[in-house]
Amino acid sequence: MNNDNDQGFITRNLHADRADKPEHGVLHKPIHTSVAYTYDDARDLAAVFQGKMAGYNYGRQQNPTVNALQTRITKMEQGITSTAFATGMAAIGSTLFALLRAGDHMIASAFLFGNTNSLFNSFRNFGIEVSFVDTTSADAVAAAIQGNTRLVFTETIANPVTQVADLAGIGQLCQQHGLIYLVDNTMTSPWLFRPVSVGASFVINSLTKTIGGHGNALGGMLTDTGLFDWSRYDNIFDTYRKGDVKLWGTTQVRKKGLRDFGATLGPEAAHHLAVGSETLPLRMDRACDNAQKLAEFCDSHPRIRKVYYPGLSHHPQHERARSLFKKTGSIMSIDLAHDIDCFDFLNRLQCVIASSNLGDTRTLAIPVAHTIFFEMGAERRASMGIGDNMIRLSVGIEDIDDLLHDFSQALA
Incomplete structure (x- = not known):
């Protein structure tokens, strides 16, 4: 096969599992249902838990079938890594919980999907300020930026009135002000649009929708584009300020969001979503x-x-x-x-x-x-x-x- 980077979107996606050489030469990553893992040397188990060695420790945090899906979506979105969740809402909520603190301010689209809007209003009860603005205008977003603003969240196309955000203009604003730029790509999917092209820090996809495509599995994905400078973000805990600085944000989301909340994507759903994504x-x-x-x-x-x-x-x-x-x-x-x-x-x-x-x-x-x-x-x-x-x-x-x-x- 050609080098992965030389292939088109469809070919690369179809052969995503095979490129990672799954067990026994199968064409799809098998469904791994075990939640526990062991190693010949107990020291290796400790090294995996401490992040010193790659591997699996517990099903709430990692699973081979889910990891294969994460790799597939990372390639779709042209990011550096992805983290799977049980639903798209779990991905959004866990990410904000991990990265924001009381006293922070975030800007969100005034046209958000109902459940996302409800979630953001709930964050207000925990001391996080939320400004809902017209994200079809980068000027409206600029006017809402405060000294304590940490993040801007918008969807590509709003549901249900179909407003299209000024994605490029907001991306420039976030870069100028050092803000996390979180783009929900669900309405467009990585086939129609890649938010990395407008400077997004993170991309959310509800895998339940077009990526899975058959209404038979729930799932959500957070993709890190590698564009945000986490060394300048005060909310990263000292524990996670190690290794590749580009991964600090994702590491904190995985530890304080996915691990602590436990909104884990199951392997059966991951398999359905991966197969659905091929088309x-x-x-x-x-x-x-x-x-x-x-x-x-x-x-x-x-x-x-x-x-x-x-x-x-x-x-x-x-x-x-x-x-x-x-x-x-x-x-x-x-x-x-x-x-x-x-x-x-x-x-x-x-x-x-x-x-x-x-x-x-x-x-x-x-x-x-x-x-x-x-x-x-x-x-x-x-x-x-x-x-x-x-x-x-x-x-x-x-x-x-x-x-x-x-x-x-x-x-x-």
Whole structure:
């Protein structure tokens, strides 16, 4: 085989496990279910625990099957190392818990996904200040920076109104001010966009979504790009200020986040996610093409008031999305006409499924205000542009004619 760095994304991803020479010549890393490990010399066990020697000590912290998945995602994101978690939310929460302290301040997108928004509000109860700002504007982020600001968090494409953050502008700001730049790449995936290209310090992916792609396993991943200078970050404990300075942040996340919280990704889920990830580019290309055609159809339909999709020319960040991303994603939302009951509409759909997941092979639809953003309350939803008749769509890989027909009959 060619050198790993000379291969294209799809080839490198397909052969990721084989490149690490898994046991017995198998093509996929096997599922290792053991949680305990031993060594011929007990001194080696102690050396592994102390970080002086590579190896496995306990399943809550490391697993061969999970490590293979971490290596795969690191290559996808062009980072230096990755850390797996049980879910994407676990990855976000554990990372912030490990890197922030009481009295710190962080800046986050005002358009965050509902659960992430809820988590960040919970951090306020522990003495961490959070400013929610419009991250489509780097100027708005700059205006929110304080003396105690440590981190900026944004998603690439917001869910469900599809605002596209000024990713490059924020990256420059974070570099100038020495701030950790954490980018959630879930809505785009490493096939459409790599946050390392805009200076991200860390990249979050909910593996449950497009990377796994089949709605059969939960998982999250934190990828360290190696771009942040941890020697200048006061919150790194002395215990972890050793070895390669580029790994100090990840080491602290693994010790104070993954180990102490224990939000561990299981080997069975890791295997499902790794196998699913092999077809990520093919699935994403198809889903994005379907989303573009469905968005254009909905945009011209008299029973739909508004369509939110970065691939449409009237989207406020259309040009930005085209310049940043390989394609403009598989997520879109629509506002139905006022006289259409959103539940009746969903019940009339036959091919499209009413469900809460994203990035599945099947097209999924959900009434946003009544479900995933219900807990926020009407006032906050209104500030985010979420109305009672908004439907979010995660477009799948079905035949596009079948999707268009399904929408036509449901809107008739």
